[in-house]
Amino acid sequence: DTGVSQNPRHKITKRGQNVxxxxxxxxxxxxxxxxxxTLGQGPEFLTYFQNxxxxxxxxxxxxxxxxxxxxxxxxxxxxxxxxxxDSAMYLCASSLATALAKNIQYFGAGTRLSVL
Amino acid sequence: xxxxxxxxxxxxxxxxxxxTINCTYTATGYPSLFWYVQYPGEGLQLLLKxxxxxxxxxxxxxxxxxxxxTTSFHLEKGSVQVSDSAVYFCALSKTGFQKxxxxxxxRLLVSP
Numbered sequence: 001d002t003g004v005s006q007n008p009r010h011k012i013t014k015r016g017q018n019v020x021x022x023x024x025x026x027x028x029x030x031x032x033x034x035x036x037x038t039l040g041q042g043p044e045f046l047t048y049f050q051n052x053x054x055x056x057x058x059x060x061x062x063x064x065x066x067x068x069x070x071x072x073x074x075x076x077x078x079x080x081x082x083x084x085x086d087s088a089m090y091l092c093a094s095s096l097a098t099a100l101a102k103n104i105q106y107f108g109a110g111t112r113l114s115v116l
Numbered sequence: 117x118x119x120x121x122x123x124x125x126x127x128x129x130x131x132x133x134x135x136t137i138n139c140t141y142t143a144t145g146y147p148s149l150f151w152y153v154q155y156p157g158e159g160l161q162l163l164l165k166x167x168x169x170x171x172x173x174x175x176x177x178x179x180x181x182x183x184x185x186t187t188s189f190h191l192e193k194g195s196v197q198v199s200d201s202a203v204y205f206c207a208l209s210k211t212g213f214q215k216x217x218x219x220x221x222x223r224l225l226v227s228p
Contacts, residue, residue, distance in 0.1 A: 004159070033215060042120075042205050042218030043160070056215065091160070093216075103209070105216060107152075107160040 002027065004108035006092050012114045013082055020078045021111045025094030032075050033105060034067055035091040036060065043091050049075060050097065082115045089113075118143040122206050122219035129196055129226050137191040137222045139180075139206035147208040149173075149182055149189040150216065154203045163191075163204070196226045 005024040013019050025032050031050050035043035046065070047057045051072035061067075064082075069075040079086055089112050093105040123138040141147065151163040151173070164173030169184035178193045189206060206219040 035216075040220065042207070042220050043216070045215040045217070048215060093160075103214075104162055104165070106162070109157070109159040 004092055004094050004106055006090075006108035006111050008111060009109065010112045010114075012116065014116050015082060015084060017082055018078065018080045019082060019113060020076050021090055021092075021113075023075045023077070023092030023094075023108060025074070025092070026096075026106055029094035029096050029106075030072070031095045031097045031103065031105075032069055033093040033095070034075070034077050035093065037089040037091055037110070038087075046077075079113075082113075084115045087113055087115045118147065118208060118210060118217045120206050120208055120217055120219035122204075122222050125203075125221070125223040127222060127224050129224070131198055131226055131228050132195045133226075135191070135193040135196045135200075135224065137204055137206075137224070139189045139191065139219060141187050141189065141206075141208050143187075143208055143210065145210065146184070147210050149180070150207045150209070151178070151180055151189070151191050152205045152207060152218075154205065154221070156202070160205065196224070198226045198228055200224060201226045 033048040034046040037043040049069040064080045067077045089110040091110045093107045095103045095105045097103045119142045148167045150165045152160045153163045164175040166173040166182035172181045203221045205221045207216045
């Protein structure tokens with residue numbers, strides 16, 4: 001059973017460093033979403049891709065954040081010059097957006113980022 | 117904008133008790149509504165969904181009915197088990213094909 005895979009599971013970094021997370025979606029899913037979840041809150045949308053095209057970005061996604069999905073397969077989320085406020089769980093989800101599949105989003109276990 | 121409001125937790129119940137977790141939403145048009153569950157150390161899992169008014173989503177003994185008139189999608193289960201202990205998130209998607217907007221989550225603790 002190959003679900004959505006996220007790596008690493010945990011990342012500890014010092015303020016000002018750059019970090020990159022990877023998400024491998026379910027094979028053949030054409031949509032890939034990134035969300036951020038802080039303690040005691042629900043996930044908040046950051047951005048999503050349809051195949052390799054980034055179609056929407058949240059205002060939460062400052063210019064220090066960049067996401068890519070080359071070739072429409074895996075995706076990376078990079079945070080430059082990390083700040084303590086970036087500490088959160090970063091969730092990836094993928095879906096098959098067709099009329100039949102109804103775009104059900106399947107989530108990975110997340111990458112927990114701690115910025116010291 | 118679109119938003120979801122859930123009852124605050126934790127909700128603490130004894131095994132076999134009846135469960136209700138309230139969820140109300142604000143959205144234009146007719147969003148799709150979802151309940152996701154997050155078990156400790158695991159990713160979010162879709163529990164059930166409803167895509168139009170008066171639809172009832174159900175799974176694993178859980179049910180929720182899409183009530184347009186009260187903009188609600190309350191989660192219910194007739195008899196909870198210890199294994200149901202988790203955090204439950206109510207969410208909406210404007211058309212069912214877009215991003216999810218989540219509530220803050222409700223932690224359920226079931227004791228034997």
